[in-house]
Amino acid sequence: MQMNSVPDEDQKKNIIQRFMGLNIGIVPMPLYLLLLVTYVLLTVTKQMPNDMIGAIGIMTLFSFMLEEIGKHIPILNSLGGKVLVVTFLPSYLVYMNWLPSSTTKVVTDFMNNNNFLAVFIALLIVGSISAMNRKTLIKASTRIIVVLLICEVVGPVIGMGVGSLLGLSAYKSYFFIVAPIMAGGVGEGALPLSLGYAAIISMGQQNIFAQILPCVMLGSLVAVVEAGILRQIGVKKPHLTGNGRLVEGDNDDELGSLSSKSDTANISKMLVSGILAITLYLLGVWANSVIHLPAPIVLLIVVMVAKMLGWIPDSVQEGGKSLYSLTVKGISPLLLFGVGVAMTPWKSLVTVFTNIPMLITIFITVTAIVVAAFFSAKFLGMYPVDTAIAVSCCSGQGGTGALAILAAGDRMNLMPFAQVAVRLGGAITVTLSIFLMRIFA
Incomplete structure (x- = not known):
């Protein structure tokens, strides 16, 4: 049993290493996960700063993730899919109130005022x-x-x-x-x-x-x-x-x-x-x-x-x-x-x-x-x-x-x-x- 567990552990380690070696857009996975955790903490505790850094952090988190989604949708990915997803999906999410209100406010204020x-x-x-x-x-x-x-x-x-x-x-x-x-x-x-x-x-x-x-x-x-x-x-x-x-x-x-x-x-x-x-x-x-x-x-x-x-x-x-x-x-x-x-x-x-x-x-x-x-x-x-x-x-x-x-x-x-x-x-x-x-x- 112990002899069989070694390859299993190595396989799991390789999967984790490959996952951590991925990029979300241009952002390495470890850094992206850190940004994601930080975003969740700030949003849950209602401490997201309504300034340029807060807005850029939010836009970085969502934009590169949505680009990845758009690039992997069959047919749509050959019709400018990543642009369609990055631009129009957020519009729908705002319309449905599925984005946190603090996220919408920070990004909207930044885009309108800067x-x-x-x-x-x-x-x-x-x-x-x-x-x-x-x-x-x-x-x-x-x-x-x-x-x-x-x-x-x-x-x-x-x-x-x-x-x-x-x-x-x-x-x-x-x-x-x-x-x-x-x-x-x-x-x-x-x-x-x-x-x-x-x-x-x-x-x-x-x-x-x-x-x-x-x-x-x-x-x-x-x-x-x-x-x-x-x-x-x-x-x-x-x-x-x-x-x-x-x-x-x-x-x-x-x-x-x-x-x-x-x-x-x-x-x-x-x-x-x-x-x-x-x-x-x-x-x-x-x-x-x-x-x-x-x-x-x-x-x-x-x-x-x-x-x-x-x-x-x-x-x-x-x-x-x-x-x-x-x-x-x-x-x-x-x-x-x-x-x-x-x-x-x-x-x-x-x-x-x-x-x-x-x-x-x-x-x-x-x-x-x-x-x-x-x-x-x-x-x-x-x-x-x-x-x-x-x-x-x-x-x-x-x-x-x-x-x-x-x-x-x-x-x-x-x-x-x-x-x-x-x-x-x-x-x-x-x-x-x-x-x-x-x-x-």
């Missing part, structure tokens, strides 16, 4: 653009605007056509379904759209906002799923994707020689790139008070111009690559969970599912945008998969939607171009919609 999304976008834009090939940036910037303008025509035409076939008027289809989807999110899209409508028609702004918000939410969800599908198309047909590059033929990486010197991130260079991102964002905040241009757009324009003119030193470019990796691997999962808890009302999503004509119109509109971007990209010498993922962000939930869409498509380095689609596309849609409302109301 502008964490803006920090993420600033770091990602500077990191990705500074590490990008300069010639590629010049070519891609001009061409993606052409693709975006094509989609600004195709999306509304198809959306109104489908809505009319399903018994919705062209007026209802465009102003209350298609335009909200393409308006650039909630704060800079649906909100000004509802204010503009309310000034023209005899309907309260809050009622208008309540009608169009579900379309924004579901449009973003559809775009996330389709980004996952596009990623799979790229895997099966490699000639259709640049794996994060938009323009065909630019295979050289001007930072290749820099990155090959060492696999270790240069902390000082990365910090300089981060300080550059923060400085330019603050400059954008000031510029917004003068020229009323959103801070992320000011940041985007300044960095893109500096890159195109070759003004960004090699040291900052190398730091940008490290900054980009840190942002994508370490911050994006946390931010997605925070978006799900604080900025994704589950009730709004459910509202649309009960209206089949509206549901179909939303799906077809987003699909039309994706298909138009996919095929027009090929004619412009761009990679269809990457272009379609970037441009589909114009039908997302603003910056939060762009984050989820790019994460589902595994193309986070396209954030600068996604910002062009969101901001420029949204501005065009809001302006045009309010102008047309004055004519047809």
Whole structure:
């Protein structure tokens, strides 16, 4: 009996060692278990600190766990499953009151009061653009605007056509379904759209906002799923994707020689790139008070111009690559969970599912945008998969939607171009919609 027990004990020891050797996301299992125990103790004793450390600890615990769940769900894992789970499952848990109230409050307060999304976008834009090939940036910037303008025509035409076939008027289809989807999110899209409508028609702004918000939410969800599908198309047909590059033929990486010197991130260079991102964002905040241009757009324009003119030193470019990796691997999962808890009302999503004509119109509109971007990209010498993922962000939930869409498509380095689609596309849609409302109301 004793001789047989030795292998059993060794087997148990090996199982425990293998388990403790696992990672939850990027977090080693022993550290994750310590974080879990600490979270439970603080929650049970009602001592969870309502500050940045408490929020980041909670978001780390849940986001990496939900990512692991999403990666292991069959079929869903190939459609951006980890993003869907990390973003939309927390929304459902909040709706059902299944998350501890202290957890919801800490995360919501942090997301609403600290502008964490803006920090993420600033770091990602500077990191990705500074590490990008300069010639590629010049070519891609001009061409993606052409693709975006094509989609600004195709999306509304198809959306109104489908809505009319399903018994919705062209007026209802465009102003209350298609335009909200393409308006650039909630704060800079649906909100000004509802204010503009309310000034023209005899309907309260809050009622208008309540009608169009579900379309924004579901449009973003559809775009996330389709980004996952596009990623799979790229895997099966490699000639259709640049794996994060938009323009065909630019295979050289001007930072290749820099990155090959060492696999270790240069902390000082990365910090300089981060300080550059923060400085330019603050400059954008000031510029917004003068020229009323959103801070992320000011940041985007300044960095893109500096890159195109070759003004960004090699040291900052190398730091940008490290900054980009840190942002994508370490911050994006946390931010997605925070978006799900604080900025994704589950009730709004459910509202649309009960209206089949509206549901179909939303799906077809987003699909039309994706298909138009996919095929027009090929004619412009761009990679269809990457272009379609970037441009589909114009039908997302603003910056939060762009984050989820790019994460589902595994193309986070396209954030600068996604910002062009969101901001420029949204501005065009809001302006045009309010102008047309004055004519047809």
